[in-house]
Amino acid sequence: MISLKQFKYFIEIVDAGGYSRAAEKLYIAQSALSRQIKELEDELQTPLLTRDARQFELTPAGQLFYERGKRILEEIDDTLVQARQVGKGAQGMLRLQHSSSVILTPRISNALADALHQHPGVTLDVSMLPSENQTLEIEEGRVDIGLLRLPTLRRHPHIQVREIGSERLMVAVARSSPLAARDNVELAELSEAPFISIPHKDRGGLSYLVANLCLAQGFFPKPARALSRKSSQLNLIEAGLGIAIVPECMRLTAPAGVHFVPLAHGTLLTKIGLATRREADPLVTAFADALVGLLSSPVP
Structure with a gap:
């Protein structure tokens, strides 16, 4: 041997x-x-x-x-x-990325704060990257922890993704839109609406989820004249250029002129995942396990 x-x-x-x-x-x-x-x-x-x-x-x-x-x-x-x-209490810098649709809500921020309190020697370098790119970054060692939208389509043998919560999908519309007066909207009613963010059925994350939900209703979203997959989509919606299907957390960063209407009486959900390497460094594993424990309970 x-x-x-x-x-x-x-x-x-x-x-x-x-x-x-x-x-x-x-x-x-x-x-x-x-x-x-x-x-x-x-x-x-x-x-x-x-x-x-x-x-x-x-x-x-x-x-x-x-x-x-x-x-x-x-x-x-x-x-x-x-x-x-x-x-000795864990010392080191951890690199954490989150997608633009997994914003640092009070729930996530508080969990990060609690995990940092449990690991007093840890510091975080936080940045933003689309869900579909995070697993590759983690696989190749450039990122330690990812917060992303499920599902993940790219398969990496050394990556594990654990579900840590879910939230309602909502339709973001301009306050001047007739939809803003509704208590809820059925997805099929949006077949003729212009979508600011066009979902991609091969991209994974929120994009994949929305594409498949629409296809299940017999349509694929029609593109608006101005398109964006980033947070700027809310500004385009406020200007009346179209709508988007987004997680409920986006309400926290929306401009005043954007209104959010639950989809299908709030029954359509999107899930959040936490990604790490399966055999990550002990420091990464300990911190990620703490986050999973803090975030895995259902959202009230």
Whole structure:
């Protein structure tokens, strides 16, 4: 069985440029170092180094083992550091992204504050990114935690997404619109309305949900003359250019001239998910678990 010590010895030989210098840095005999590498090659059943009296060269297998082995050792070192930090109260910067439709409501902001209180050494770097892009950012290590709209269509084997709440879907209309006087609206009634935000059935998140809800009613939203998928859509709605189907939380950021009407008596819902890597750093896992616990209860 390959040992962690053999990983370290092999990486040190390559980094030091030879056996003798590596042996000096490791404070072991060169013969013992050579024996460890020979045992490593025997276990792998392939040579990693070609040697002569003065120098060595990496074989293709050795080059692969060096590059990936070095990353493994770095990840182990990071894990040890993170574990110590978690044990001491958790120290570190976490990167959190949320979509424009998952705004930082008082409920979410309070949960973040409570989670930070539970982890006094943590600081957050918060930014915004569409739901469909967040899982890739997390998969590739540029983001730690994502708050997004479900469903997620892109499948990444190392990502887990946990549901943390739901809220009503509503129709955002201008206050001058006849719809503003309604107590509720059935989705089928919107088949001829101009949509400021055109849902995309292949994009995931809120866009995918709205597209499929409309298709189930026998229509696909008609585009307005001005389109936006961002928060600016509310300003276009206020100007009377069209409507949009949005989560109820958007009421918190809407201009005064926008009115929100429940869809189908408030029975149509959208779900929020929290995304992380399945094998995230202990600090990320601990903070994300705290957020899930704080946010997973149903919205009143």
